[in-house]
Amino acid sequence: xxxxxxxxxxxxxxxxxxxxxxxxxxxxxxxxxxxxxxxxxxxxxxxxxxxxxxxxxxxxxxxxxxxxxxxxxxxxxxxxxxxxxxxxxxxxxxxxxxxxxxxxxxxxxxxxxxxx
Amino acid sequence: xxxxxxxxxxxxxxxxxxxxxxxxxxxxxxxxxxxxxxxxxxxxxxxxxxxxxxxxxxxxxxxxxxxxxxxxxxxxxxxxxxxxxxxxxxxxxxxxxxxxxxxxxxxxxx
Numbered sequence: 001x002x003x004x005x006x007x008x009x010x011x012x013x014x015x016x017x018x019x020x021x022x023x024x025x026x027x028x029x030x031x032x033x034x035x036x037x038x039x040x041x042x043x044x045x046x047x048x049x050x051x052x053x054x055x056x057x058x059x060x061x062x063x064x065x066x067x068x069x070x071x072x073x074x075x076x077x078x079x080x081x082x083x084x085x086x087x088x089x090x091x092x093x094x095x096x097x098x099x100x101x102x103x104x105x106x107x108x109x110x111x112x113x114x115x116x
Numbered sequence: 117x118x119x120x121x122x123x124x125x126x127x128x129x130x131x132x133x134x135x136x137x138x139x140x141x142x143x144x145x146x147x148x149x150x151x152x153x154x155x156x157x158x159x160x161x162x163x164x165x166x167x168x169x170x171x172x173x174x175x176x177x178x179x180x181x182x183x184x185x186x187x188x189x190x191x192x193x194x195x196x197x198x199x200x201x202x203x204x205x206x207x208x209x210x211x212x213x214x215x216x217x218x219x220x221x222x223x224x225x226x
Contacts, residue, residue, distance in 0.1 A: 004158070035216075042204050042216035043159070056213060091158060101146030101166075102208040107158035 002026070006092050006108035014116050018080035021111045025073070025094030032069055033105065034077050035091040043091055049075065082115045089113070128223045135192040137220040139205030140185075146208040148181055148188050153202045153219070162190075162203075197226045 005024040013019050025032050030051050035043035046065065048056040051072035060067065064083070069075040079086055089112045093105040129135050139148070147166045151159040165172045165181045165188065172179045178191040192199055202219040209215060 031212075033214075040219070042206075042218050044216070045213055048212065056211075093159075101210065102212050102214050104149070104161040104164060105151075105159070105214060107151075107160070109158045112156075 004092055004094055004106050004108035006090075006111050008111055009109060010112050010114075012114045012116065013082055015084055016081040018078065019082055019113060020076055020078045021090050021092075021113075023075045023077070023092030023108060025075070025092070026106055029094035029096050029106070030072065031095045031097065032075050033091075033093040033095075034067060034075070035093065037089045037091055037110070039088075046077070046090075079113075082113070084115050087113055087115045125218070126221045126223075128225065129195055131195060131197055131224055131226050133195055135195050135199070135222050135224070137190050137203055137222070139188045139190070139217055141188075141205075141207045142186065143207075143209055145183075146210050148179075149206045149208070149214065150177075150179060150188075150190050151204045151206060151216075153204065155201075159204065192222075195222075195224045197224050200224045 007022050032049040034046040036046055037043045045059055047060045047067050049069045052069050065079055067077045089110040091107055091110045093107045095103055095105050145167055147164050149164045150162040152162055153159045163174045163177055163179050165179050176193045181188045200223050202221050204216050204219045206214045206216045
């Protein structure tokens, strides 16, 4: 079974340019997460989807970041315009619904963004 | 805010030795999970321990959880060069949000 697929793996842009990342979760996983990971740090949650509904986007900088998950499968994360501080790895993860709290997350390889 | 603070931050050991790293957190949790991340790759789930469990094993991994001290430890026995990676603890705080710590870089010297 295929894992979580992300693209692009690497992206270099100049500040003020837009950028978009795409994620295809594991088939059947209804929960999808976008995390941002700065160098030497742990991942920080940006947004969580349950099917097509964004149920936790409190940490998404909404002035420049947007995300969507049409039809509850693939998701895109967009930054417009990008700033120097947005340089990071953007990780997508998915999980299946379970009782008793959050279960195992399956991560993609990440999209490394460099803003010049 | 990010929960989970691993200690020590960086660890360098010889192959065959055991590696121990700790994680502390601040609020009550449903479960605590450990993940591994190789350089330039995504995170891989290692083990999950529920709040009502005290110890769990998986292969060469041993995880303990002390909810009274709000801390957990991850022990890797008989380390191998392939264990070189960053290790993160993550806490499920009961709101379906998994909060990750800053990570613990482990280098196993062959």
